[in-house]
Amino acid sequence: MNKSIFDQxxxxxxxxxxxxxxxxxxxxxxxxxxxxxxxxCNLAHQSILKAPKAEKDGGFKKWVTKLYFIYWMKEFPKGAKGPGRFDMKDKVDISLFEEEKSKYKHIIGKYAKLDQKLSGYHPRFGALSHKEWGVFVWRHADHHLRQFGL
Structure with a gap:
């Protein structure tokens, strides 16, 4: 597998x-x-860190999608869409930038220090193992940082 957010x-x-x-x-x-x-990203990370253990696997289509995005692709494509509940377009004022940035650094820092294994359900990929969550979170962070040239 590739980079994982669980690595310090x-x-x-x-x-x-x-x-x-x-x-x-x-x-x-x-x-x-x-x-x-x-x-x-902050909303997504909060959801990931609090997600209960997946009760279902998601079916064949989600399994294939998971294989493609987690194991075969090196980075998320530019046009990748996330679940609507994480859409923040026109919902956050620019005056909150420093607060959101500080929150982001704090939340992302939690991943390398987790004392539990993540095993929640992803709306596009179905159930993810702890290792798969590590790759997903890394790729999601990288995707959005690349989006802004970082």
Missing amino acids: NAVEEVISRVAKLNATDNAKWGRMTATEMLAH
């Missing part, structure tokens, strides 16, 4: 990259502002 070096890399983000930075693709992207 990966966490430090993400924090170092996000530290360079400014409220006025423009995205290379997508519709979100830097503040909206941080709020989107």
Whole structure:
């Protein structure tokens, strides 16, 4: 597998990259502002860290999608869409940038220090193992940092 957010070096890399983000930075693709992207990631991370153990696997289609995105692709594509509940477009004021950035660094830092295994259900991929969550979170963070040229 590839990089995992459970590796302290990966966490430090993400924090170092996000530290360079400014409220006025423009995205290379997508519709979100830097503040909206941080709020989107924070909401997703909170959901991931609190997710209960998956009760179902998700079926064949989600399994194939998971294989493709987690095992075969090296990075998420530019047009990848997430679940609507994490859409922050026009829902976060730019004045909250520093607060969202600080929250992001704090939440991302939790992954390398977890005392439990993640095994929640992803809406697009179905049940993910702890290792798969590590890869997914890394790729999600990397995707959005690349979105802003970081």
